[in-house]
Amino acid sequence: xxxxxxxxxxxxxxxxxxxxxxxxxxxxxxxxxxxxxxxxxxxxxxxxxxxxxxxxxxxxxxxxxxxxxxxxxxxxxxxxxxxxxxxxxxxxxxxxxxxxxxxxxxxxxxxxxxxxxxxxxxxxxxxxxxxxxxxxxxxxxxxxxxxxxxxxxxxxxxxxxxxxxxxxxxxxxxxxxxxxxxxxxxxx
Amino acid sequence: xxxxxxxxxxxxxxxxxxxxxxxxxxxxxxxxxxxxxxxxxxxxxxxxxxxxxxxxxxxxxxxxxxxxxxxxxxxxxxxxxxxxxxxxxxxxxxxxxxxxxxxxxxxxxxxxxxxxxxxxxxxxxxxxxxxxxxxxxxxxxxxxxxxxxxxxxxxxxxxxxxxxxxxxxxxxxxxxxxxxxxxxxxxxxxxxxxxxxxxxxxxxxxxxxxxxxxxxxxxxxxxxxxxxxxxxxxxxxxxxxxxxxxxxxxxxxxxxxxxxxxxxxxxxxxxxxxxxxxxxxxxxxxxxxxxxxxxxxxxxxxxxxxxxxxxxxxxxxxxxxxxxxxxxxxxxxxxxxxxxxxxxxxxxx
Numbered sequence: 441x442x443x444x445x446x447x448x449x450x451x452x453x454x455x456x457x458x459x460x461x462x463x464x465x466x467x468x469x470x471x472x473x474x475x476x477x478x479x480x481x482x483x484x485x486x487x488x489x490x491x492x493x494x495x496x497x498x499x500x501x502x503x504x505x506x507x508x509x510x511x512x513x514x515x516x517x518x519x520x521x522x523x524x525x526x527x528x529x530x531x532x533x534x535x536x537x538x539x540x541x542x543x544x545x546x547x548x549x550x551x552x553x554x555x556x557x558x559x560x561x562x563x564x565x566x567x568x569x570x571x572x573x574x575x576x577x578x579x580x581x582x583x584x585x586x587x588x589x590x591x592x593x594x595x596x597x598x599x600x601x602x603x604x605x606x607x608x609x610x611x612x613x614x615x616x617x618x619x620x621x622x623x624x625x626x627x628x
Numbered sequence: 629x630x631x632x633x634x635x636x637x638x639x640x641x642x643x644x645x646x647x648x649x650x651x652x653x654x655x656x657x658x659x660x661x662x663x664x665x666x667x668x669x670x671x672x673x674x675x676x677x678x679x680x681x682x683x684x685x686x687x688x689x690x691x692x693x694x695x696x697x698x699x700x701x702x703x704x705x706x707x708x709x710x711x712x713x714x715x716x717x718x719x720x721x722x723x724x725x726x727x728x729x730x731x732x733x734x735x736x737x738x739x740x741x742x743x744x745x746x747x748x749x750x751x752x753x754x755x756x757x758x759x760x761x762x763x764x765x766x767x768x769x770x771x772x773x774x775x776x777x778x779x780x781x782x783x784x785x786x787x788x789x790x791x792x793x794x795x796x797x798x799x800x801x802x803x804x805x806x807x808x809x810x811x812x813x814x815x816x817x818x819x820x821x822x823x824x825x826x827x828x829x830x831x832x833x834x835x836x837x838x839x840x841x842x843x844x845x846x847x848x849x850x851x852x853x854x855x856x857x858x859x860x861x862x863x864x865x866x867x868x869x870x871x872x873x874x875x876x877x878x879x880x881x882x883x884x885x886x887x888x889x890x891x892x893x894x895x896x897x898x899x900x901x902x903x904x905x906x907x908x909x910x911x912x913x914x915x916x917x918x919x920x921x922x923x924x925x926x927x928x929x930x931x932x933x934x935x936x937x938x939x940x941x942x943x944x945x946x947x948x949x950x951x952x953x954x955x956x957x958x959x960x961x962x963x964x965x966x967x968x969x970x971x972x973x974x975x976x977x
Contacts, residue, residue: 496669496673497666497669498669515697515701516667516670516696517701517702517704518705520666520702521705522705525709542669545662545666545669
């Protein structure tokens with residue numbers, strides 16, 4: 441299970457909403473549902489960030505805690521089955537290594553995993569951005585990322601031969617040209 | 629001494645975790661070891677962090693274990709394997725539909741055959757309505773039993789391939805071993821799991837289906853053809869068959885690694901078979917059972933008696949084979965695990 445916010449609150453007033461079991465159960469379940477998908481993207485992203493040297497389970501949890509400022513905490517009972525599932529789906533691959541006299545299982549992202557991670561991250565970014573008005577928050581996506589207008593896949597447009605989105609196949613030539621014109625106008 | 633105590637503490641915790649793992653993972657020795665090794669590494673990492681650069685003590689290890697959560701919480705997610713889909717996971721759904729279709733089609737076919745066979749001898753309306761009562765009485769319990777089995781497999785997180793993994797992994801290892809000397813390949817080929825869970829599951833489902841038919845005897849038109857004593861004999865055999873089918877399904881859920889449980893279940897089968905022999909011996913002495921048919925002039929007593937004696941001898945031999953299976957189970961499992969381990973190391977290489 442993903443350790444959601446409400447589960448971590450250990451002390452609360454007896455007359456607060458938190459003491460109402462209906463409220464607590466509903467919020468707990470809803471938070472778990474929100475975090476479940478996010479934890480998969482986050483784990484894939486962290487493994488991708490360590491694509492050369494690899495990363496082991498314990499480090500993934502630590503990194504997740506630090507980078508999300510303890511907002512997203514995955515329990516051990518969730519992480520390892522998730523890693524096993526990602527490995528079975530060939531999104532990551534594992535290698536056993538002995539580092540500092542300690543045997544550890546290091547995970548590496550596969551090309552398939554990177555493509556999926558890229559697409560999910562793009563979707564997640566655009567989702568948060570589009571929801572910003574609804575939730576009255578300010579979200580600013582990096583200019584360096586170009587999102588496919590059709591499927592939100594992140595596309596590296598610095599590559600000269602990029603013409604189509606590899607996920608949905610959309611012809612991007614017009615969009616990329618527009619994006620470049622907009623960037624130039626902004627710079628001026 | 630301290631390190632020894634710490635290891636004891638970790639091993640005890642991992643043993644608890646191992647017991648709570650779902651059957652599919654327990655059966656896969658390599659995967660199970662991978663999971664437990666990773667958890668052990670995690671505990672050491674956490675203890676190291678708690679020691680804050682100092683020497684790891686038993687207290688750190690105990691604290692790290694507590695922070696891991698209960699064995700139930702650790703293993704819960706492994707049971708959630710599969711894509712939920714109306715209580716039965718999507719991975720099982722197609723097979724479930726196939727088994728149900730075969731069962732329902734068989735039942736409809738039986739009822740139709742009986743209907744046409746009796747079209748001239750039984751009044752049309754009685755014959756026609758008996759189709760529906762026959763279908764209702766046979767399809768409903770069959771549907772329930774088959775569904776319960778597939779729901780149980782889904783809840784336990786089994787995938788169809790888990791039940792055939794022993795054969796596929798051996799095959800995999802053999803194909804990778806193609807360059808290794810002939811003798812090694814031959815020894816790999818020879819080693820089989822002490823029980824074949826896939827065939828046991830098939831036999832269990834199929835057995836449950838047919839024994840229900842034998843117990844409830846849903847088609848009145850067929851029942852009318854036989855003597856009540858013969859029908860009673862069939863019903864008793866059906867009950868024994870049902871127990872046998874349930875034991876087979878239990879064997880699947882217990883997993884091949886549980887030596888004592890498997891031995892007890894095989895012993896249970898022997899007891900059932902002894903009851904079979906006892907039933908057959910009684911039947912040989914009852915002319916109404918041997919005569920079988922109530923309305924026909926043809927008397928198959930002589931042939932049926934021979935069939936019963938063959939069955940008695942066959943069942944007795946089956947009992948001896950099962951006794952041998954009980955005594956050799958442990959050895960066969962160790963050999964199988966050794967080959968399994970070897971095949972996994974080849975696969976990894």
